[in-house]
Structures are given as C-alpha cells and as structure tokens.
Amino acid sequence: GAGVSQSPRYKVAKRGQDVALRCDPISGHVSLFWYQQALGQGPEFLTYFQNEAQLDKSGLPSDRFFAERPEGSVSTLKIQRTQQEDSAVYLCASSFRDETQYFGPGTRLTVL
Amino acid sequence: DAKTTQPPSMDCAEGRAANLPCNHSTISGNEYVYWYRQIHSQGPQYIIHGLKNNETNEMASLIITEDRKSSTLILPHATLRDTAVYYCIVRVGELNTGFQKLVFGTGTRLLVSP
DSSP states (O other): OOOOEEEOSEEEEOTTOOEEEEEEOOTTOOEEEEEEEOTTSOOEEEEEEETTEEEEOTTOOSTTEEEEOTTSSOEEEEESSOOGGGOEEEEEEEESTTSOOEEOOOEEEEEO | OOSOBOOSEEEEETTSOEEEEEEOTTOOTTEEEEEEEEOTTSOOEEEEEESSSOEEOSSOEEEEOTTSSEEEEEETTOOGGGOEEEEEEEEEOTTSSSOOOOOOOOOEEEEEEO
C-alpha cells in the first residue's frame, strides 16, 4: 500500500518568508510525528499527534513553528519568518497507535 | 539523549555479512531495540525490532544478548544498495500508555564496496 508522502520534496525560502510543509500519513494511522534533521545528524523529534490532538510539542524549537492536523489525517508543519538555522530536512512519520513508525521521504528546506 | 552507542563507520565487502553492533547498557525491561536505516536523501526505513528474543525478517537478523545490554544487526549478504546510515534506537513498546518518540543518535555509516 501507499506509504507516507510529503510535499514539497524541496523548498527554498528567503529569510523571513513563511513556509508550509505537508504530510500525508499511511491511511488509518492514528499517530503522526514530525522530526527535524540537520545536515550530518540524526532526526530530532519536534511534535506528535494522536488523531487531531497535538499531545506533545516539546521539540518545537520556537514559537515560529506550528503544526496542525485538523481532521486527524493530513498534517501541516508551518514555519513563520524563516531563519537560516531552520534549514534542514523535515521528516514526517506515522504509526498505528504506539507501534512501529514509518517515515516519509522528507522535505528539504533551504533558507537563503 | 540517545540511549545507544554505535561505531561511527564500518566497511563491508559486497556479498559478505555485515554485522553492526550497538550498545544499550541502560535499557529497561520493557524497552524494545529498533533498527532503522537511512539511505542518502531518503527518510529513515524501518528494518527490524526486538525485545529479548532474536528476530529475523526478509531484510535482516537481530541478535540481542541475554543481558540485553547490546545487540547486533546482521545483513547476511550485503549489497551495494545496503550502503546507508544505520540507527539503533531504544524505545518503550506498545504495552505502555502514551507514545514514545524515537531518539536517534548519529548511527553507523555502512559502506558496502564491490
């Protein structure tokens, strides 16, 4: 079946612009995670949804980062007033409840 | 902080077995060992997981020591396409309430050569 999909795959933004990154989880997966991966590092947790409820956002680096999943399926990670340090790959993962997480291909964000 | 330690890099000849070690000396009784790999420019790919028994699937085998303080991922016949960064992760299993985020370390960069 279809895996986790993310769009766009690549995004270039000028510093100060707002960006929105989309994640389509595997159908029926209750849990959805966002991770941030800097160059040469392992992914780091940003936030977690169970259905439409955002149960943990402890990893969001600043209040410029905002995530939503209004209908418990598709999720959007929004970054306002992007800064150069926001340049990274943003990964989405989904799982059926609290089981194995399956990752999407990621969105590579470059802030100039 | 990651609860696992792995060598930063390893080499393997194509067709030979690749044995990737992982130390997780502080693992708790209800924590699973998960392995993912990440091929360049792709998202992490799930490989295998286990609690205390050895596990095998179509991709790999996972050998967990009896004291559960270390494990080894075995790719029985490595191919060039197995070149990737391999992450060993300890996480709380599905019997617990709530969720458990994955805490990645820096992994082992496996290079499979012809």
